[in-house]
Amino acid sequence: MVDIDNGPDTLGRVAIIGLAxxxxxxxxxxxxxxxxxxxxxxxxxxxxxxxxxxxxPASDLADPRYVRAGAVLDGIDLFxxxxxxxxxxxxxxxDPQQRLFLESAWAALESAGCDxxxxxxxxxxxxxxxxxxxxxxxxxxxxxxxxxASPLQVVLGNDKDSLATATAYHLDLCGPxxxxxSYCSTSLVAVAAACTxxxxxxxDVALAGGAAVSVPxxxxxxxxxxxxxxxxGRCPAA
Numbered sequence: 001m002v003d004i005d006n007g008p009d010t011l012g013r014v015a016i017i018g019l020a021x022x023x024x025x026x027x028x029x030x031x032x033x034x035x036x037x038x039x040x041x042x043x044x045x046x047x048x049x050x051x052x053x054x055x056x057p058a059s060d061l062a063d064p065r066y067v068r069a070g071a072v073l074d075g076i077d078l079f080x081x082x083x084x085x086x087x088x089x090x091x092x093x094x095d096p097q098q099r100l101f102l103e104s105a106w107a108a109l110e111s112a113g114c115d116x117x118x119x120x121x122x123x124x125x126x127x128x129x130x131x132x133x134x135x136x137x138x139x140x141x142x143x144x145x146x147x148x149a150s151p152l153q154v155v156l157g158n159d160k161d162s163l164a165t166a167t168a169y170h171l172d173l174c175g176p177x178x179x180x181x182s183y184c185s186t187s188l189v190a191v192a193a194a195c196t197x198x199x200x201x202x203x204d205v206a207l208a209g210g211a212a213v214s215v216p217x218x219x220x221x222x223x224x225x226x227x228x229x230x231x232x233g234r235c236p237a238a
Contacts, residue, residue, distance in 0.1 A: 001108040002191070003205050004198040014195045018112025020104045021209070024071040028107075043233050044072040046220060054218050065223045069233025076100065076213055084170045093139065093149055093157035095132040097211040098166060105167050105207050114205060116171055121204030124175035125164045126194040128186035130212040132158035137215055167207070175203035186210040 001018035019029045025042030026032035035042060046054075046068045048061055060066050079099040081091035084106075091099070105125070109116065116123060135158035139145050145154070156162055161179045168177040176197055180190040187210035194206035223231045 020107035122175035124203035126190040128180040
């Protein structure tokens, strides 16, 4: 979360006033920092029984290219819908990426000591997410969901382009709300866009970040030569 100070001695200076996030092996930013300082590897390695129980076909496990590892984010199925005034059925349709981003956005506001209901300034949202695999693998082929949910409801809860505006709506924020999409650099570009908006006077405080959560979650993948995924589940920084 970023803020701008337009005082006489700090004109146009942007400051980070709050942080929040959920990461593999870290439920918050403080734990992530401890993991980084301690050289903790947050990649989870799966056994064949675990993968079979998660629905991975035995034929995939027999493939020598199958990598039994992944970055696991705990509690992606948990969401306090009532806290945000979201009806249970609407919450069922909501992409876990949108749920987690909404919770982290609120946590960032708390970290910054900014209560949207009392803050008199404008709060902007700059955010981006990955494609909703929850939509592709859990909702589209679900006959039960199609029996009560309209296509529009399903799309609004899973379209990555609705992340910023949906967050602004649920948190009752009145600043600019822009979706950002630049693949792996999405969160960084969102922060840059937020800073630009702050300096331009379009908002007084800005939420900026991103979300990437795949479903099913506790599974590996088939390695492909020339692809972006590594052959062992690890991605060294250097």
